[in-house]
Amino acid sequence: MTEYVTDERAAGDRRARFEALAHLVTEPLHRYLLRRADPDPVDDVLADTLLVLWRRIDDVPGLGPDAVRPWCYDDVMPWCYGVARGCLANARRADRRRRSLLERLTWATRPGVEEATDPDHSALHTALAQLRALDREIVLLWAYEELPPSRIAEVTGLTANAVSIRLHRAKKKLAAQVERKTAARPGHETDEGQGNGRSSR
The missing domain is CATH 1.10.1740.10 (RNA polymerase sigma factor, region 2, helix turn helix motif)
Structure with missing residues (x-):
C-alpha cells in the first residue's frame, strides 16, 4: 500500500x-x-x-x-x-518524404506513361499494385488527399491506430520493392565501393 x-x-x-x-x-x-x-x-x-x-x-x-x-x-x-x-x-x-512519394505516385499513375520513360516511377506503380487493396487505398488517401490517419480512419472504418500501422508497413513495403527493382538495373551506375568519403546510413 x-x-x-x-x-x-x-x-x-x-x-x-x-x-x-x-x-x-x-x-x-x-x-x-x-x-x-x-x-x-x-x-x-x-x-x-x-x-x-x-x-x-x-x-x-x-x-x-x-x-x-x-x-x-x-x-x-x-x-x-x-x-x-x-x-x-x-x-x-x-x-518532404510525403511530397516525394506524392510526386512519384502522380507520375506513375498518369495515363500513357510507358515503363521505359521512367523506370523508377514504373517500379513504384508496380509496387503499389502489389499491395492489398485496403493498404493501397490508405497510401493513396495519405498521398493524394493528404489525409492524416485519424481522417483515413473515418473513410475506411478502421481505427486511427490501425491506419497508422498499415500505412507504416505499406510504405516500408513500397520502399523495399522499389529498391529491389531499381538497385540493380543494367548499366545503372552506383557509387558503392567508391572512395567518395560518404558514409552509408
Whole structure:
C-alpha cells in the first residue's frame, strides 16, 4: 500500500511539473514555430513538442525530481526551444518524404506513361499494385488527399491506430520493392565501393 501511495504521489508530482511547464512555455513556443513555419502544421508540431516535454520532463533543466532550487523561465526556455526546433525538423522531413512519394505516385499513375520513360516511377506503380487493396487505398488517401490517419480512419472504418500501422508497413513495403527493382538495373551506375568519403546510413 505504501508503495502504491508513493507511485501515485510521484505521478501527481510529474503531472504538476508538466502542467506548470506547459502553462509557461506553450505560448512562446507557438510564436517561435509561427515565425519559422507555415501556420497549417504549427499546431501539430506544437503538440509533438509538448509530448516530448511530457516524456522528458525529468530532463528539463531545473525540473528534475531532484531539483534543488525553483525553476524559472530562463532556465527552461532555451531547452524547450531546442525540442521545438527538433520537432519542426522532423515534421519537415516527413513532409518532404510525403511530397516525394506524392510526386512519384502522380507520375506513375498518369495515363500513357510507358515503363521505359521512367523506370523508377514504373517500379513504384508496380509496387503499389502489389499491395492489398485496403493498404493501397490508405497510401493513396495519405498521398493524394493528404489525409492524416485519424481522417483515413473515418473513410475506411478502421481505427486511427490501425491506419497508422498499415500505412507504416505499406510504405516500408513500397520502399523495399522499389529498391529491389531499381538497385540493380543494367548499366545503372552506383557509387558503392567508391572512395567518395560518404558514409552509408
